[in-house]
Amino acid sequence: xxxxxxxxxxxxxxxxxxxxxxxxxxxxxxxxxxxxxxxxxxxxxxxxxxxxxxxxxxxxxxxxxxxxxxxxxxxxxxxxxxxxxxxxxxxxxxxxxxxxxxxxxxxxxxxxxxx
Amino acid sequence: xxxxxxxxxxxxxxxxxxxxxxxxxxxxxxxxxxxxxxxxxxxxxxxxxxxxxxxxxxxxxxxxxxxxxxxxxxxxxxxxxxxxxxxxxxxxxxxxxxxxxxxxxxxxxxxxx
Numbered sequence: 540x541x542x543x544x545x546x547x548x549x550x551x552x553x554x555x556x557x558x559x560x561x562x563x564x565x566x567x568x569x570x571x572x573x574x575x576x577x578x579x580x581x582x583x584x585x586x587x588x589x590x591x592x593x594x595x596x597x598x599x600x601x602x603x604x605x606x607x608x609x610x611x612x613x614x615x616x617x618x619x620x621x622x623x624x625x626x627x628x629x630x631x632x633x634x635x636x637x638x639x640x641x642x643x644x645x646x647x648x649x650x651x652x653x654x
Numbered sequence: 655x656x657x658x659x660x661x662x663x664x665x666x667x668x669x670x671x672x673x674x675x676x677x678x679x680x681x682x683x684x685x686x687x688x689x690x691x692x693x694x695x696x697x698x699x700x701x702x703x704x705x706x707x708x709x710x711x712x713x714x715x716x717x718x719x720x721x722x723x724x725x726x727x728x729x730x731x732x733x734x735x736x737x738x739x740x741x742x743x744x745x746x747x748x749x750x751x752x753x754x755x756x757x758x759x760x761x762x763x764x765x766x767x
Contacts, residue, residue, distance in 0.1 A: 543697065570753065581658075582698075582744065584754035595754060630698065634753075643755060645690075645698035 541565070543646035545631050551652045557619040560649045564613070564633030570594075571614050572634075572643060573606060577627040588614060621653045656681045656747045660758035668766050673717075673732040675761050677745030680726065687728045688746040688755065689719055698744065704728060715739070740765045 544563045552558050564571045573585040585604070586596040590611035599606070603622070608614040618625050628650050632643040661676040679685055687704040702713025709721045715738075719730045728745060745758040 572753070572755075574755075574757075579759075581759045582757040584756070587753050595752075598754065632698075642700055642703070644700075647695065647697040 543631055543633050543644050545629075545646040545649050547649060548647065549650045549652075551654065552621055553654050554623055555620045557617065558621055558651060560616045560618075560629050560631075560651070562614045562616070562631030562633075562646060564631070565635075565644055568633035568635050568644075569611070570634040570636070570641070570643075571608060572632040573614070573616055574630040574632065575627050576630065576648075577624070582630065585616075618651075621651075623653050626651055626653045656685065656749050656756050658745050658747050658756055658758035660745050660761050662761055663759065664762045664764065666764040666766055667735045669737055670734050673730070673735045673739065673763065675730040675743050675745075675763065677719075677728045677730065677758060678726050679728060679745070679747045681747055681749055683749055686748045687719075687721060688748070689713065689717070689728075689730050690744040690746060690757075691741045692744065692760075693741045701730070701743070735763075735765045737765050737767065739763060 546561045571588040574582050576582040584598040587594045588608045591608050605617045628648040630648045632645045634641040634643045657680045659678045689701040690698040691701050692698050702711045704721045712718045717732045742760045742762045744760050746755045748755045
């Protein structure tokens with residue numbers, strides 16, 4: 540069974556440009572999460588989808604970030620326009636249900652560098 | 655509110671020596687606690703999780719962690735380090751009823767031959 544996949548693995552863009560990150564969760568997982576790790580700091584929660592609905596987007600830093608999950612399958616995270624402080628590793632995770640001990644399975648991350 | 659503190663951003667041990675990675679948590683309600691590991695160029699992998707069934711939790715690759723409520727700690731240990739244990743380790747906490755996981759800043763483990 541394939542794990543969580545993310546594309547691209549690396550992205551280098553200039554300040555002001557737009558970047559779209561994609562996450563494909565494990566098949567059948569209704570829950571999808573985005574996290575971000577800025578260099579040297581902790582991994583921080585961005586948002587949580589249940590199917591196509593945003594369940595919790597309390598961690599989204601500002602309105603330059605837009606996450607979508609049309610059809611409840613893969614998700615995209617768009618940053619527009621990108622700023623220097625957006626650089627970091629963006630992780631996606633998925634889980635089968637929302638139970639108390641549900642395990643979130645993480646993808647390898649997308650390393651975003653904004654110059 | 656919930657938070658996690660990992661003491662030591664870098665830890666070095668000799669091969670065969672005890673591994674001890676420290677984690678203290680803060681949570682207003684009984685927490686769910688996790689340890690994740692990230693090997694180079696890979697995603698986060700769950701090592702073990704505390705589910706309140708037992709205070710001593712055994713995970714993969716010979717790791718274990720003990721939940722100590724009085725000390726608000728969830729330290730990760732392994733009796734004998736192996737070269738393949740070199741990775742970054744993250745302690746994490748989740749409050750019941752909420753899905754988001756709060757991570758510590760991570761500890762990079764170096765194993766010296």
